[in-house]
Amino acid sequence: MSDNGSNGTGFIGASLKRKEDARFLTGRGRYTDDINLPGQLYAHLLRSTVAHANLGSVDTSAAEAAPGVHAVFTGPDMEGVGGVPTGWLIHSKDGSPMVEPAHPAMAIGKVRHVGEIVAIVVAETRDQAREAAALIDVDYQDLPAVASLEAARADGAPLVWDEADGNLCYDWEVGDRAAAEAAIDGAAHTVSIDVVNQRLVPNAIEPRAAIGNFDPTTGEYTLYTTSQNPHLIRLLLGAFVLGLPEHKLRIVAPDVGGGFGSKIPHYAEEAILTWTAGQLARPVKWTSDRSEAFVSDTQGRDHISTATLGLDEDGKFVGLKVSTQANLGAYLSTFATCVPTYLYGILFAGPYTTPAIYCEVEGVFTNTVPVDALRGAGRPEATYLLERLVDKAAAATGIDRVDIRRRNFIREFPYQTPVALQYDQGDYDATLDLALEASDWDGFEARRNEAAGRGKLRGIGISTFIEACGIAPSAVVGSLGARAGLYEVGSVRVHPTGSVSVFTGTHSHGQGHETTFAQIVAETLGVDFEAVDVVHGDTNAIPFGMGTYGSRSLAVGGTAIYNAVQKVIAKGKKIAAHLLEASEEDIEFADGNFTVAGTDRSKSIGEVALTAYVPHNYPEGLEPGLEETAFYDPLNFTFPAGTHVAEVEVDPETGEVELVAVTGADDVGRIINPMIVNGQLHGGLAHGIGQALLEHCEYDDEGQLVTGSYMNYTMPRAGDLPNFNINHNTTHCTHNPLGVKGVGEVGSIGVPPAVINAVVDALSPLGVTHIEMPATSQRVWQAIQAAQAQD
Amino acid sequence: MDDFQYHAPSSVDGVLSALRGADDGKVLAGGMSLVPVLKLGMAAPSDLVSLRNVPGLSDIEDHGHCLKIGACCTHAQVAASSVVQERIPALAAMAGRIGDPQVRNCGTIGGSVAHNDPAADYPAACVGLGATIITDRRKISSDDFFGSMFETPLEEDELVTAVCFPIVDRAAYAKFENPASKYAVAGVMVAEGDDGVRVAVTGAGAGVFRVAEMEAALADDFSADAVSGIGVSSDGLLSDNVAGAEYRAHLVTVMAKRAVEACG
Known part of the structure; x- marks a missing residue:
């Protein structure tokens, strides 16, 4: 047997067709909604239509009397049942634990975001449950809402939680502030950037669903649910919410149609359906529709950041300081607190030798749908900021964009970063070289000139990045606040x-x-x-x-x-x-x-x-x-890395951005099935391109979701994407026997800054230096107008 | 979706009598606008009267001076019609860019016209080409038919049966799409025919509208340069998360220019 576990039979490394x-x-x-149990009832969840209100009376009498209705429950009916827990305890700079408000499965006393569950109606049919729910009379006594980070952190802002002053959940930090600031103060060049990493809706193709069941003869509960982690749901639901021992609680997550992180959390719906099945001793099914998913699936990203990079005279990075506000939504979802901290701040070395790094993050409550992991989870936010900042540094110092990256690459491994991680292996020059060659980087000027002849502004952008995957080991994450092993x-x-x-x-x-x-x-x-x-x-x-x-x-x-x-x-x-x-x-x-x-x-x-x-x-x-x-229990994270190159053409009259080429050179570790790996890369790239150019979850000032359907939330379609030019340069992970690293999040982490860097490159002749995601036509047009107005 | 009574009569008269017998009846053609509205609970008609069994509503006839297109012709049918492609290529091209393939294979010209969505493509095509809307009882010129959003002069029990498009000398449609919905953010049909030059804009305003200044300029000099400097006021234009009123106003000029260029 070789050192990488191969017996030489050829299955590892072969693009075998997928069994599934x-x-x-x-x-x-066989998805959750395909499962029907004998005697099954159907639930409709009545959800708040307002973002912030005191709950006056909730009159369910008409609903209870409606045809086919078996039961109606509201928050107070579940009082005494545990709240939905949070999976990670974050401590603030001053050592104090984060503000961790109660999270009842159904609203009690107040609602805090549009879509929060107010009542469950259980009936013989889905239509009966829905029609009866419309008969519930809820007295919403409106309170002022905070729907954005700016609103939530403003002086005198309304509070989502009385116990969270300034709507602050925590004020966290990582790295050495004094060292980073001193390095920046003494730097030959400093470059700063303000960036927004916009909120996204995960949009798994299968909306969530759950079936609760209870067998009174054994006392065993079963929950069929659309989950990425059934044992974790059993742990959280059994131990923290319903108080059930493991042998009396079975969780089944059958075929699940995509998750992207939105099916990690333990959701209130899972607790409500399981508890309701116990109350009625009947199976009860709930299936979300797409409109419901927009206001009840956890959402992703939503950061505002400012950062400064110091460079010496040779373009070497000497210090980096990042200050971020992260929107957590109204309630703390399972991993809401660790995504913008331990999956974000520790990424800021990237592939570079920056010796002093400091990152501080304010976790902020708002009257919006809770935020949790979304494909990349913290790492896309860090990578986007860093790779935009590096491009700005290149522009400010006059050093070539590729050269400045190369001057700062880590080349000796293992490498201890100033922000906790230790990289075991990598070859960043190799993926950079491969990407430059595969994208014909050197031939770009000819393509730019050709496009100019057609009236188009062509730009090229690059991003060199690392990821940290397979978060580990358990003892370390436990010391950092994780409430589970990994x-x-x-x-x-x-x-x-x-x-x-x-x-x-x-x-x-x-x-x-x-x-x-x-x-x-x-x-x-x-x-x-x-x-x-x-x-x-x-x-x-x-x-x-x-x-x-x-x-x-x-x-x-x-x-x-x-x-x-x-x-x-x-x-x-x-x-x-x-x-x-x-x-x-x-x-x-x-x-x-x-x-x-x-x-x-x-x-x-x-x-x-x-x-x-x-x-x-x-x-x-x-x-x-x-x-x-x-x-x-792994010894360390794995560290996939790579270089992504994007090429765009901008129509200066309309601001429309056409993505004409995407090249990836990725080191995802040893590849078991190249076809599946490339499929993962394609999906991740589509996701990342969606963030860069199309997707934006927007709330109005009252906390109403503006982009609550596919009529106004733009998902990437096949026609929005070029053929992807995927290349691999593999180094093996040194601390697992297969030498594997991870691939599912590569595209959504690596490509957004490459796309935006390309758009900025295309617009730079006009004087545009930054554009926020998504780079929509209107935004690009406005940036062009603003740049021209300054001339 | 709430329950409703479903009817599928086999004649226009049957459709009309079903509508008259309903508390709140709606005509169901391709369902591309109506069904989503029902699913979202934004409408709950008592009765749906389907046109699927009514014969003769899906014909495309060449009447020499005009094309008569049956109300139940799908967008895909219009786009693929050799008669339309030959006689009014701008109309076939416009139909071929509505929505997505699923919408084009279900959605109908009659449904689109009767619905008068302010961002739909057909209102611009009808007004720009100077079409006449034919109903079970009368003929209405496009200029009189399309009111503000969703408003038309149709009676509660009146059915669009066909649309007649005059043959024009030249025409083209340019559209800037909403990237999510594929509806027009600004869609401009420019046509020159016996009726003179017409410039009709959809998507930008509360309803389709003509731009007299552009029409006059083009009548004088049918060139892209003639319209590229003519702006429309952003006052009263739509504004949403994709495009504010100013951007829409700008796009109207760009799309008008491109439509003129495409006229050749």
């Missing part, structure tokens, strides 16, 4: 005839785990790809797990599976040694065969498995069976 696609492409996926669990069950079931605590909602993990097991165990199936998404089937987010599934979950395979092989060697009448130490395993070293005597994994389950001739004292479980 047979059911997805033929409409046979290990993963894999079980490998070799059946008597040699086929294999793999159980993973990660969850696949588009990533292709059923294929990728089967490739790892098939290769390392030397069995056929078709002989391996992967099971996920059911707490009654899987030993344990932490789920899928932060590009962790392969690096952490895949490693757990790999380690379980090694345990299987170790046990197999004992069995083979017995069968072959050889010493265990002399048994070598390769290509699915246990062989006595230096001989042709061997037993296949199938023969060994059969022996393990029919142990007539068996080693004394060894347990029968061939099934092993591994818990893997």
